[in-house]
Amino acid sequence: MAESLIAASVPERADAAVQRDAKLRHVVESQQFTVPLLMELFDRTAGMERVVARGGSLDFRSKIMATLFYAPSTRTRFSFEAAMHRLGGSVLSTEHAHAFSSAVEGEQLEDTIRIIGGYCDVIVLRPVEEGGAKRAAQVSPVPLINAGDGDGGQHPTQALLDLYTIFRERPLNGLRVAIIGELDRGRTARSLAYLLAKFDRVKLFFVSPPELRMRRDILDYLDEHDIDYEIEQEIDRVIGEVDVVYQTRIHPDRASNAEMVRRYAIDSSVLQRMKSDALILHPLPRTVELDRSVDDDPRAMYFRQARNGLFVRMALLTMLLE
Ligand code: CP
Numbered sequence: 001m002a003e004s005l006i007a008a009s010v011p012e013r014a015d016a017a018v019q020r021d022a023k024l025r026h027v028v029e030s031q032q033f034t035v036p037l038l039m040e041l042f043d044r045t046a047g048m049e050r051v052v053a054r055g056g057s058l059d060f061r062s063k064i065m066a067t068l069f070y071a072p073s074t075r076t077r078f079s080f081e082a083a084m085h086r087l088g089g090s091v092l093s094t095e096h097a098h099a100f101s102s103a104v105e106g107e108q109l110e111d112t113i114r115i116i117g118g119y120c121d122v123i124v125l126r127p128v129e130e131g132g133a134k135r136a137a138q139v140s141p142v143p144l145i146n147a148g149d150g151d152g153g154q155h156p157t158q159a160l161l162d163l164y165t166i167f168r169e170r171p172l173n174g175l176r177v178a179i180i181g182e183l184d185r186g187r188t189a190r191s192l193a194y195l196l197a198k199f200d201r202v203k204l205f206f207v208s209p210p211e212l213r214m215r216r217d218i219l220d221y222l223d224e225h226d227i228d229y230e231i232e233q234e235i236d237r238v239i240g241e242v243d244v245v246y247q248t249r250i251h252p253d254r255a256s257n258a259e260m261v262r263r264y265a266i267d268s269s270v271l272q273r274m275k276s277d278a279l280i281l282h283p284l285p286r287t288v289e290l291d292r293s294v295d296d297d298p299r300a301m302y303f304r305q306a307r308n309g310l311f312v313r314m315a316l317l318t319m320l321l322e
Helices: 002-018 035-053 075-086 109-117 132-139 156-167 187-196 216-224 258-263 302-321
Strands: 064-069 090-094 122-126 144-146 176-180 203-207 228-232 244-247 279-281
Touching (some): 035 156, 035 302, 064 075, 064 109, 075 302, 109 122, 109 132, 122 132, 132 144, 144 156, 156 187, 176 187, 187 203, 187 216
Parallel strands (some): 064 090, 064 122, 122 144, 176 244, 203 228
């Protein structure tokens, strides 16, 4: 893996050196990341894989991270917390923050952030409402990381680990990517589209039922940045020609019927129509849209993708806290 990582990043490393002073303060949305910043993050991420293999470090033993989750999470919260532990730091945590914090008493998010920011060095926040992370960052005295805001907001650290997973396998320039599912409210799909738009000759295929299609703000951004894209309703129109299949859930309450969800599912028959070297990603959790028969296929990347979340989030913490 290290060889392909170096080969893929060499041309962009020079740029990274020039712009290394473009320091991150908060991580709220994917558009914040330039290609040089992404390459710096990915260099650090490769280093974090080695740190974990050695059993971790004690570099952050004086650092404290607070994770404040108003909405449920398995991967994002656990991987951030594992990341801080692997770096030698400490974690203050609440999930169900709407019930297990003073939100119960009606405390506003801004006040909570100001208070918690006085106790820690970085806050990882999953608010319920879209735009909640931006509001929180505006008042946070310490770096604040958006761990996924609302249904139609963004999930930038998910997109970073998605992109890293692709980057380990493929050059990012020239990629053809199908993003499938409930795209209008898909915060992972939205954040990934913004990141992919940073690269040359990328082509995106947004595949969804018409009523769940990608929202105009993303399409406008792609238009402004001269990124080629197509809106499709049928998986079969694109599945054989893409390098990456990014599958996402369609929540049952958004589907008109079970047949709609099945039409967008990936199973062994869809596998047969994909390129032999395509990559299959999914932010997880999954339901029926990604059949378990896909798991043993060498193109299935989603468990590795979730594992990469640990390394990427470690690297991100070092960029914010060093
Ligand atoms: N992909 C993702 O955000 O998963 P969690 O909701 O489990 O954090």
